[in-house]
Amino acid sequence: xxxxxxxxxxxxxxxxxxxxxxxxxxxxxxxxxxxxxxxxxxxxxxxxxxxxxxxxxxxxxxxxxxxxxxxxxxxxxxxxxxxxxxxxxxxxxxxxxxxxxxxxxxxxxxxxxxxxxxxxxxxxxxxxxxxxxxxxxxxxxxxxxxxxx
Numbered sequence: 001x002x003x004x005x006x007x008x009x010x011x012x013x014x015x016x017x018x019x020x021x022x023x024x025x026x027x028x029x030x031x032x033x034x035x036x037x038x039x040x041x042x043x044x045x046x047x048x049x050x051x052x053x054x055x056x057x058x059x060x061x062x063x064x065x066x067x068x069x070x071x072x073x074x075x076x077x078x079x080x081x082x083x084x085x086x087x088x089x090x091x092x093x094x095x096x097x098x099x100x101x102x103x104x105x106x107x108x109x110x111x112x113x114x115x116x117x118x119x120x121x122x123x124x125x126x127x128x129x130x131x132x133x134x135x136x137x138x139x140x141x142x143x144x145x146x147x148x149x
Contacts, residue, residue, distance in 0.1 A: 007053035007071055014070035024070025025077040025101060032093045036082045043078035047128060050075050055120035065123050076100060076127030076134075083135025084149060085142055092138070092149040099137055103130035 009015060016023040028046075031039045050071035057069065080100040084092050104127060107115055111133065115126035142149050 004053040004056035007049055008057045008069045010070050010074050014068035020067050020070055021073045021104065022101060024073035025097060025104075027070075028074045028077050028081070029093060029097060031078055032081045032084065032088070032096070035086050036084055039078050039084075040082035043075055043082060043131070046071060046078055047075040047124060050124055051120050054123050058120055058123070064119070069123060072124045072127040073104065075124065076104065076129075076131030079128060079131030080134035080138070083138035087147055089148050092145070095141075095145075095149060096134060096138055099134040100131055103133050 006012075010024055010027055013023050013027050014020045028042075031042055034042070053071060054069055058064065077097070077100050080096045081093070084096055088096075103111055107126065107130075111126050111129045114129045115122065117125055138149050
């Protein structure tokens, strides 16, 4: 497997059925153990290599956003995890996961706008925005759920 395809599928996770996007989000959940700042730094790294890999992979496929590309979900989920506090519980991680998946699936604005963009930019951007909105929701909810989020 070529490196860009390996990155785009997160080591083949994107080939899992059903719901490859959910698998792509689940694969990075252990990063919650690192804390919010390392999760954010990892999100930046995954986003950068994701843009590169997706751009390369899209040159070889007619589909502009194949479901098996899941590096975008991994990047978005990592951004969502960065919205958790250092003291977040497993429930907070599950809430982060749920929020990210809801935003990614329903695509409210501005996620829907990002999803309409072309090429690697569009593939990556909708999940980055979904992750950012999930992180914002988590940060705003912290006072309501101390010790959880």
